[in-house]
Amino acid sequence: MSESIEQKCLAKGVKLTDQRKIIAKIMSESNDHPDVDELYNRVSKVDSKISIATVYRTVKLFEESGILAKHEFKGGKARYEELNEGHHDHLIDIKSGEIIEFVDDEIEKLQEKIADKHGYRLVDHKLELYGVKKKS
Amino acid sequence: MSESIEQKCLAKGVKLTDQRKIIAKIMSESNDHPDVDELYNRVSKVDSKISIATVYRTVKLFEESGILAKHEFKGGKARYEELNEGHHDHLIDIKSGEIIEFVDDEIEKLQEKIADKHGYRLVDHKLELYGVKKKS
DNA sequence: GTAGATGCAAAGTATTTGCGACAAG
DNA sequence: CTTGTCGCAAATACTTTGCATCTAC
Numbered sequence A, B: 001m002s003e004s005i006e007q008k009c010l011a012k013g014v015k016l017t018d019q020r021k022i023i024a025k026i027m028s029e030s031n032d033h034p035d036v037d038e039l040y041n042r043v044s045k046v047d048s049k050i051s052i053a054t055v056y057r058t059v060k061l062f063e064e065s066g067i068l069a070k071h072e073f074k075g076g077k078a079r080y081e082e083l084n085e086g087h088h089d090h091l092i093d094i095k096s097g098e099i100i101e102f103v104d105d106e107i108e109k110l111q112e113k114i115a116d117k118h119g120y121r122l123v124d125h126k127l128e129l130y131g132v133k134k135k136s
Numbered sequence C: 001g002t003a004g005a006t007g008c009a010a011a012g013t014a015t016t017t018g019c020g021a022c023a024a025g
Numbered sequence D: 001c002t003t004g005t006c007g008c009a010a011a012t013a014c015t016t017t018g019c020a021t022c023t024a025c
Helices: A005-012 A018-029 A036-046 A051-064 A106-119 B006-013 B018-029 B037-048 B052-064 B105-117
Strands: A068-071 A081-082 A089-093 A099-102 A120-133 B068-071 B080-084 B090-092 B099-102 B119-133
Touching: A005 A018, A005 A036, A005 B068, A018 A036, A018 A051, A018 A081, A036 A051, A051 A068, A051 A081, A089 B090, A106 A120, A106 B105, A120 B105, B006 B018, B018 B080, B037 B052, B052 B068, B052 B080, B105 B119
Parallel strands: A089 A120, B090 B119
Antiparallel strands: A068 A081, A089 A099, A120 B119, B068 B080, B090 B099
């Protein structure tokens, strides 16, 4: 594990309140991709006085600071995950909702190439695969 | 141009009301990716009595019937486009909002391969590139 | 001490839905 | 006819915001 979220906050001059520490800790410990409601639930168990508004404000702040990544998978709510150095994309099981993270250099390079071909410099991208588990 | 939206509706047993005909026509004539509000504006110019609820219901119905594709690009509203045989992905200019459609067989194949590697059969996918125009 | 953060409730957006009137097949 | 659609307004889901209070630095 690289830098902790708290270290990142310090580095970016983000004020470290108790609420933010709790949210940071929960996100660090989460290996899934919780939406704000779910995160709020988890956070409430630690400190029931934290409001959902603070959770919304904090994930947005963390996203802008490059600490969390926001995903808008099919079906409504935005979901978050901690952003570590290694970029990855997502394969979503449309039956179970399970999310598998994967990295593929070849696809990354191909994307750059496509943007380039159209005269663009790639700034960001989103790749989501939706699939069903194979029998065999 | 392949089948018209009206033909597709008949083929799928979707009842063809005046409102649906108008919405279908507008979508067929649109080369951009309007959101529901924008579509409602265009539709209103033809028949000002059509309600936005009907537009929402119709795009959803058309999407479920495989007539329209729904996209949730960054920043809020869902946007729609007519679904023709050729699948394509999108390159979005983050400065101007311009959307460029592209097709890349290599990337399509790679996606299948990745899903396969993880034991999945690919059902759907979403690839969006966000970029800025290069100086040249 | 001061700028910025929080909690609360109210306000925004985007989208969906209940219901009585109406139209397509 | 009968089933499904429409328009309307109210409801819902998610997210943001104004304001008075409080807290990290």
